[in-house]
Amino acid sequence: xxNIDQPTEMTATEGAIVQINCTYQTSGFNxxxxxxxxxxxxxxxxxxxxxxxxxxxxRFSSFLSRSKGYSYLLLKELQMKDSASYLCAAMxxxxxxxxxxxxxxxxxx
Amino acid sequence: ETGVTxxxxxxxxxxxxxxxxxxxxxxGHNAMxxxxxxxxxxxxxxxxxxxxxxTENNSVPSRFSPECPNSSHLFLHLHTLQPEDSALYLCAxxxxxxxxxxxxxxxxxxxxxxx
Numbered sequence: 001x002x003n004i005d006q007p008t009e010m011t012a013t014e015g016a017i018v019q020i021n022c023t024y025q026t027s028g029f030n031x032x033x034x035x036x037x038x039x040x041x042x043x044x045x046x047x048x049x050x051x052x053x054x055x056x057x058x059r060f061s062s063f064l065s066r067s068k069g070y071s072y073l074l075l076k077e078l079q080m081k082d083s084a085s086y087l088c089a090a091m092x093x094x095x096x097x098x099x100x101x102x103x104x105x106x107x108x109x
Numbered sequence: 110e111t112g113v114t115x116x117x118x119x120x121x122x123x124x125x126x127x128x129x130x131x132x133x134x135x136x137g138h139n140a141m142x143x144x145x146x147x148x149x150x151x152x153x154x155x156x157x158x159x160x161x162x163x164t165e166n167n168s169v170p171s172r173f174s175p176e177c178p179n180s181s182h183l184f185l186h187l188h189t190l191q192p193e194d195s196a197l198y199l200c201a202x203x204x205x206x207x208x209x210x211x212x213x214x215x216x217x218x219x220x221x222x223x224x
Binding site: 008033041042043044045048087089097098099100101102 | 113149150151152154157165199212213214215216217218
């Protein structure tokens, strides 16, 4: 079956770095998405990886290893506004997104 | 108005009521989606419309009935729902729903409570 695993909750300190991991098993693979969702709001797109390696976008970076079925989202210089849920989603061979349950990130001062 | 809008934002209904959720996208996209989001569960894809044609129906009960009159509007008609249908219903759109790795843009959702 198809499956996405990511931690349920993580806690980090303002100004620090945090890495949110995601492992996936899908029928075929057409890329890995990360979304951010603040409580009560819509998910918003953060990144897309389809090739192995690291993609950097400001304070946020996303990494993909296709051979390991593994991705991570790296958040640097954490700010209080980064407190949110982070959703990992893999696109399968039918171009359908398979979603993880999300990682709730709590930032402490 | 920009992005993806959804109305109503909150809805409380009884099990015998009939109501509709509305979604509108102002992004010029051709694909629209309905998702169900329950607490601590992955997003569940319900329906996909690509160029107004339904291309996915992920075994959704018939008490949920989608309608896509054009590429900018999407409805979800609800009738005789069950309490377990209480959830956040999210609408999304993307450039296309076929062979393209385009990100999906989400609306703010409708928080539905079935009594």
